Amino acid sequence: MLFNEFKHEFEIDGRKCSFETGKLALKSQSSILARMGDTVITVNVNTKPSTGEFDYFPLSVEYIEKFYASGKISGSRFVKRERFPSDDAILKARMIDRAIRPRFPHDYKDEVSVIVTVMSYDEENDPVILAINAVSVALLNSPAPFEGPLGAVRLGLEGGNIVSLYKAIDLTSDEEKMNYVVAGDGETFTMIDAGTHIVSEDKILEGMEKSLDMMKIWIKPQEEFIKKVGAKEKGYTSFETPQEAIDAVEEVLGEKKIREVLELGESDAHAEAKEEVYKALEGKFSKSTMDEAYEVLQKKMLRKIVLDENKRVDGRDINEVREMASEVDLLPRVHGSALFTRGVTQTLTIATLGSLKDVRLVDDMVGEREQRYMHFYNDLPFAYGDADRVRLVPSRRAIGHGMLAEKGLWPVIPSEDEFPYTMLVMSEIQGENGSSSMASACGSSMALMAAGVPIKDVVGGIACGLVTGEKGEFKVLSDMQGVEDFYGDMDFKIIGTENGVTAVQMDTKTKGLSMDVVKQTFAQSKEARLQVIAKMKEAIAEPRTEMSKYAPRVVQIKVPTDKIGEIIGPGGKNIRELSERTGAEIEIEEDGTVNIYSASEESIEEASKAINIHNFVPEVGQTYEGKVASIMPYGAFVDLTPSVSGLLHVSEMADDFVKDVRKFVNEGDIIKVKIVGIDNMGKIKLSIKGVK
Numbered sequence: 001m002l003f004n005e006f007k008h009e010f011e012i013d014g015r016k017c018s019f020e021t022g023k024l025a026l027k028s029q030s031s032i033l034a035r036m037g038d039t040v041i042t043v044n045v046n047t048k049p050s051t052g053e054f055d056y057f058p059l060s061v062e063y064i065e066k067f068y069a070s071g072k073i074s075g076s077r078f079v080k081r082e083r084f085p086s087d088d089a090i091l092k093a094r095m096i097d098r099a100i101r102p103r104f105p106h107d108y109k110d111e112v113s114v115i116v117t118v119m120s121y122d123e124e125n126d127p128v129i130l131a132i133n134a135v136s137v138a139l140l141n142s143p144a145p146f147e148g149p150l151g152a153v154r155l156g157l158e159g160g161n162i163v164s165l166y167k168a169i170d171l172t173s174d175e176e177k178m179n180y181v182v183a184g185d186g187e188t189f190t191m192i193d194a195g196t197h198i199v200s201e202d203k204i205l206e207g208m209e210k211s212l213d214m215m216k217i218w219i220k221p222q223e224e225f226i227k228k229v230g231a232k233e234k235g236y237t238s239f240e241t242p243q244e245a246i247d248a249v250e251e252v253l254g255e256k257k258i259r260e261v262l263e264l265g266e267s268d269a270h271a272e273a274k275e276e277v278y279k280a281l282e283g284k285f286s287k288s289t290m291d292e293a294y295e296v297l298q299k300k301m302l303r304k305i306v307l308d309e310n311k312r313v314d315g316r317d318i319n320e321v322r323e324m325a326s327e328v329d330l331l332p333r334v335h336g337s338a339l340f341t342r343g344v345t346q347t348l349t350i351a352t353l354g355s356l357k358d359v360r361l362v363d364d365m366v367g368e369r370e371q372r373y374m375h376f377y378n379d380l381p382f383a384y385g386d387a388d389r390v391r392l393v394p395s396r397r398a399i400g401h402g403m404l405a406e407k408g409l410w411p412v413i414p415s416e417d418e419f420p421y422t423m424l425v426m427s428e429i430q431g432e433n434g435s436s437s438m439a440s441a442c443g444s445s446m447a448l449m450a451a452g453v454p455i456k457d458v459v460g461g462i463a464c465g466l467v468t469g470e471k472g473e474f475k476v477l478s479d480m481q482g483v484e485d486f487y488g489d490m491d492f493k494i495i496g497t498e499n500g501v502t503a504v505q506m507d508t509k510t511k512g513l514s515m516d517v518v519k520q521t522f523a524q525s526k527e528a529r530l531q532v533i534a535k536m537k538e539a540i541a542e543p544r545t546e547m548s549k550y551a552p553r554v555v556q557i558k559v560p561t562d563k564i565g566e567i568i569g570p571g572g573k574n575i576r577e578l579s580e581r582t583g584a585e586i587e588i589e590e591d592g593t594v595n596i597y598s599a600s601e602e603s604i605e606e607a608s609k610a611i612n613i614h615n616f617v618p619e620v621g622q623t624y625e626g627k628v629a630s631i632m633p634y635g636a637f638v639d640l641t642p643s644v645s646g647l648l649h650v651s652e653m654a655d656d657f658v659k660d661v662r663k664f665v666n667e668g669d670i671i672k673v674k675i676v677g678i679d680n681m682g683k684i685k686l687s688i689k690g691v692k
Helices: 087-103 127-140 201-229 243-264 267-280 287-309 396-412 436-450 482-487 515-539 561-568 570-582 601-615
Strands: 006-012 015-021 030-036 039-048 059-065 111-120 151-158 161-165 178-184 189-199 324-328 336-342 345-354 360-364 367-371 373-379 422-431 460-468 474-478 490-496 501-508 553-558 585-588 593-598 623-632 635-641 644-649 670-678 684-687
Touching: 006 201, 015 127, 015 201, 030 127, 039 127, 059 087, 059 127, 087 111, 087 127, 087 189, 087 396, 087 501, 111 127, 127 151, 127 178, 127 201, 151 189, 151 201, 161 201, 178 201, 189 201, 189 396, 201 501, 201 515, 243 267, 243 287, 267 287, 287 460, 287 474, 287 482, 324 436, 324 515, 336 436, 336 515, 345 436, 373 396, 373 436, 396 422, 396 436, 396 490, 396 501, 422 436, 436 460, 436 490, 436 515, 460 482, 460 515, 474 515, 490 515, 553 601, 561 570, 561 585, 561 601, 570 585, 570 601, 593 601, 601 623, 601 635, 635 670, 644 670
Parallel strands: 059 111, 373 422, 644 684
Antiparallel strands: 006 015, 015 030, 030 039, 039 111, 151 161, 151 178, 178 189, 189 501, 324 336, 336 345, 345 422, 360 367, 460 474, 460 490, 490 501, 553 593, 585 593, 623 635, 623 670, 635 644, 670 684
């Protein structure tokens, strides 16, 4: 074999899989070519020694999907080079990051780059499951001190039974489903990212317990591969905060001051405390070392308050939710708006309705598809109390938060047949202090109901935190706030209705969460979620039966499919003219469904009449609208539809003798006519006498 190649082949649930190294990217510190079926990915890991400039672990994870992997070319007419990662690719990168980040030493500060590239996709085996497992083995094969291996699996439901899935599934149908991705070491969990179709907590916990054994099926081949290629040396320079610095900062501030600043939770108070430390210890330690020591003491104080005193830094009980408020219709001209507040975390969410032409066209490795419900998250500097520049593009965090709330609402979104609209929901974050993404889920649910969208149930969300002790003791914190996120050990977000869960996302700073922690979190989260939904219902308990007068109305008409071309006309001429004349937006689907949109009832009525003509069976005595097609000496031919015409004889224009037809009608005129006769040959006789 060239270049010292190694390959390990194995099977997962009857699927042929392999890990290889030494074939590609020979300059990379660790390069893995991984296969599952005909899905193939590469993972490259490289590290750079830290010079001490980072006060955090600089891990970078990129997930790159190429159109060529599935034999496709981008549908864009102007840009064929694939530039920016799709939102879906960003979510998968974040998923991998959350899975592996807890398994590095806390004093490790070297730069680590993980790049996953999807090279081939067979449309049966989702690359992200293969990617998490391949990243684990690539890190084991690298110089980075990764404490693996980790396994990742996707859980689903078939006939009410928990099964392994290898492909993401549609969660918009009305049946109970799961698309539940977890990662861990077979004993604990490092990451959860899930969408479910209103599944009970008990069923989810059953699946998570089973998933621990499923992970081991992926962990074994990783261990076998590393044994075959040989483990690499894992030494690194420690950036542990010196104990003498911690002791010195504690002596300067004292336990009372450390506690006061933590409980106050204001940035100015922290800044003043740090400035006191800088002055007292100037020349003894660097500012960065003093900052690190300060953070260690804050974290230690949080643990003392929670674990020893069984309360929160803001005085709440362990399972107590902050004060909440909810209201709708804050913005008068939008289609639907809602404000949800929990503590100082505050989200103003706006729902906008559009026609089916307004769908989002998603163009990626899987192919082109349309998305008619979207949720975006927008957090500007003022939400954090900062004076900073506004980003021109959303951050990865903002994309992730928006998609999590979107995922949580999908199971209750009405089908296109039930509600033929495009729905765009935007959460404008007004205040951030712990889980604005869950406030966004609440605001989205309320805004959609306020807009008259017939969602199937009220959806709310809550985040729980965690504080752990050295002896394994722990406390789960309901409705985690910012300081508990920063100094705590977990961010566990659960979205759902009163009847079940719709989305889950978890990341942790511990080496992994036990089932005991997971069970406690689900129990407290459900209790808190019910409180949140009750508060939401005080503002709006169910979808409105009427939409805002500023929102477009829609009328659906069914026409024979052989009439579609007739309605559209050559090059879209007929339908364009009808839209311009009525002011309505008209869309025709392949099955003959015609959607007519307008904020004006008159506009819809006029367009509906014109479309319905293509469905009509001419009836004597009925009045119709038609277009004068041609003028003859004896009368005019009027098109009731492009394929149905009648003769308006001069005798039916007026009671007196008509010498000049053009004094009554001209080509192109739209006139109202009554059918006064249909002969045996189907010829239609029209009249305008007495027609209003």
